[in-house]
Amino acid sequence: MDEKVGKRGGYHHGDLRQAMIEAAEAVLVEKGVGGFTLRECARRAGVSPAAPAHHFGNLVGLLTAIATLGFDDLSQEMETAVAKAQASGSDRLAAICEAYLAVALATPGRFRVAFGRLGLKNNDEELRRAAIRAFGILVRETKRALGHAVDADVLTRLPSSYAGDADLAEILFVWSVTHGFSTMLIDGQLAPLEMQPGGRERLIALYSGRLMAMLLAAVASTAGVPLANPASHG
Amino acid sequence: MDEKVGKRGGYHHGDLRQAMIEAAEAVLVEKGVGGFTLRECARRAGVSPAAPAHHFGNLVGLLTAIATLGFDDLSQEMETAVAKAQASGSDRLAAICEAYLAVALATPGRFRVAFGRLGLKNNDEELRRAAIRAFGILVRETKRALGHAVDADVLTRLPSSYAGDADLAEILFVWSVTHGFSTMLIDGQLAPLEMQPGGRERLIALYSGRLMAMLLAAVASTAGVPLANPASHG
DNA sequence: TGCGTTATCTTAACGGCGTCAAGTTTCAAG
DNA sequence: CTTGAAACTTGACGCCGTTAAGATAACGCA
Numbered sequence: 001m002d003e004k005v006g007k008r009g010g011y012h013h014g015d016l017r018q019a020m021i022e023a024a025e026a027v028l029v030e031k032g033v034g035g036f037t038l039r040e041c042a043r044r045a046g047v048s049p050a051a052p053a054h055h056f057g058n059l060v061g062l063l064t065a066i067a068t069l070g071f072d073d074l075s076q077e078m079e080t081a082v083a084k085a086q087a088s089g090s091d092r093l094a095a096i097c098e099a100y101l102a103v104a105l106a107t108p109g110r111f112r113v114a115f116g117r118l119g120l121k122n123n124d125e126e127l128r129r130a131a132i133r134a135f136g137i138l139v140r141e142t143k144r145a146l147g148h149a150v151d152a153d154v155l156t157r158l159p160s161s162y163a164g165d166a167d168l169a170e171i172l173f174v175w176s177v178t179h180g181f182s183t184m185l186i187d188g189q190l191a192p193l194e195m196q197p198g199g200r201e202r203l204i205a206l207y208s209g210r211l212m213a214m215l216l217a218a219v220a221s222t223a224g225v226p227l228a229n230p231a232s233h234g
Numbered sequence: 235m236d237e238k239v240g241k242r243g244g245y246h247h248g249d250l251r252q253a254m255i256e257a258a259e260a261v262l263v264e265k266g267v268g269g270f271t272l273r274e275c276a277r278r279a280g281v282s283p284a285a286p287a288h289h290f291g292n293l294v295g296l297l298t299a300i301a302t303l304g305f306d307d308l309s310q311e312m313e314t315a316v317a318k319a320q321a322s323g324s325d326r327l328a329a330i331c332e333a334y335l336a337v338a339l340a341t342p343g344r345f346r347v348a349f350g351r352l353g354l355k356n357n358d359e360e361l362r363r364a365a366i367r368a369f370g371i372l373v374r375e376t377k378r379a380l381g382h383a384v385d386a387d388v389l390t391r392l393p394s395s396y397a398g399d400a401d402l403a404e405i406l407f408v409w410s411v412t413h414g415f416s417t418m419l420i421d422g423q424l425a426p427l428e429m430q431p432g433g434r435e436r437l438i439a440l441y442s443g444r445l446m447a448m449l450l451a452a453v454a455s456t457a458g459v460p461l462a463n464p465a466s467h468g
Numbered sequence: 469t470g471c472g473t474t475a476t477c478t479t480a481a482c483g484g485c486g487t488c489a490a491g492t493t494t495c496a497a498g
Numbered sequence: 499c500t501t502g503a504a505a506c507t508t509g510a511c512g513c514c515g516t517t518a519a520g521a522t523a524a525c526g527c528a
Binding site for chain 1: 266267268269346349350351352353392393394396397402403404406407409410411412413414415417418420421422423424426427429430441444445447448449451452453455456
Binding site: 039050053058 | 514521522523
């Protein structure tokens with residue numbers, strides 16, 4: 001099950017960078033953040049413990065690469081969800097929130113590294129760009145749901161530039177609900193509620209829609225502007 | 235500033251358990267979860283690396299003790315907040331959510347250990363009891379806000395018993411908002427927004443009330459039963 | 469094709485980590 | 499004072515991340 005590329009030549013791996021990232025994500029899922037080890041990842045990739053240094057510098061570099069992947073994946077899935085919602089006529093804001101949750105559940109390793117206050121290289125340019133874009137999508141869809149104008153540079157603007165923004169409360173609220181529910185699920189806070197027929201899938205199927213409906217109601221309550229179709233999620 | 239007890243007799247410490255917990259929380263705040271080390275805690279407590287074993291078993295035992303403290307502290311602060319809200323006539327549900335946030339910000343080390351999916355002893359009886367009580371308070375206040383009956387054993391009932399509860403969506407929603415905002419703050423996701431005059435305090439002062447108002451509006455939207463005074467927070 | 473340069477990977481070693489076994493010191497009950 | 503239990507130290511083990519130095523493979527260029 002792990003034939004992969006597997007040190008095929010002998011000395012040179014071929015694509016160690018990619019192999020390390022894949023191994024790291026597997027370890028993160030299997031053993032959690034605590035049991036995560038650079039040497040273990042190197043072992044799975046079939047190379048010596050010192051090999052990854054050239055590609056990532058150090059452990060932080062590897063985690064930063066994974067976090068960047070996480071944000072990119074998040075952005076991509078949210079944009080896909082927006083496109084689908086647009087086509088099907090359902091609510092766009094709820095769609096990106098559900099995509100956010102889906103990404104967290106599908107790749108919890110990436111998600112935790114991206115958001116989990118492990119020491120990342122915060123000044124890494126790629127990481128910053130990826131994080132800013134994901135945040136921009138959230139801003140764009142929240143403003144749109146409120147019926148407000150969206151700046152053209154929304155996907156590249158610095159988050160700090162939203163300091164006094166009129167819609168910041170709604171943005172923070174939407175993000176809080178979505179991030180909170182996602183993290184509680186992948187961190188096991190809701191594990192007792194998953195211990196029943198259907199498990200996690202059923203819990204999410206039952207309540208995700210209702211949470212979205214409440215979220216949309218909350219956002220709508222601050223504006224007086226009714227949202228597109230807040231009841232289409234349930 | 236750290237005279238503490240400091241190995242006063244020589245061989246016997248006197249209250250190593252407490253000293254270790256205090257040292258651990260200090261390390262957690264200073265260096266984060268990543269830089270947390272049992273040996274470092276022992277060093278600060280003025281004791282050999284093997285000394286803590288007798289009190290906590292191992293690292294996981296120490297973290298479990300800290301997590302238990304975190305849940306107990308959380309419960310206590312929420313109950314205090316409820317009492318104050320009761321006296322002043324403000325909303326009880328908003329009060330416990332604000333207390334939740336305040337605890338996360340005041341003792342982020344404890345909070346992260348309690349909720350952070352480091353490997354804890356999940357079958358530790360004290361930890362379970364503390365976590366169940368904190369959850370029970372949340373359930374109690376959410377049901378009360380909805381105008382629904384609250385069982386007498388709400389502070390000791392297993393969370394799994396709420397699997398099919400009629401108010402579970404509201405409970406999850408309230409918890410998600412509060413937990414999400416708290417974790418995003420202490421994990422630095424909102425750091426860019428704190429980079430301005432007033433910093434974190436001002437950000438919270440500006441938006442905490444508005445988030446609470448939205449939260450109450452969302453909960454109210456599902457019931458048709460108006461809450462006590464949803465607008466008293468803002 | 470052959471050669472030198474460079475990127476890639478290995479080996480060996482360092483100090484620090486968590487944990488255990490065995491020994492030492494203190495405490496406290498009788 | 500004696501004696502057994504509790505608290506702590508010492509020393510060692512294997513694993514960790516990282517580094518320096520050396521080995522090997524790939525590639526540009528003649």
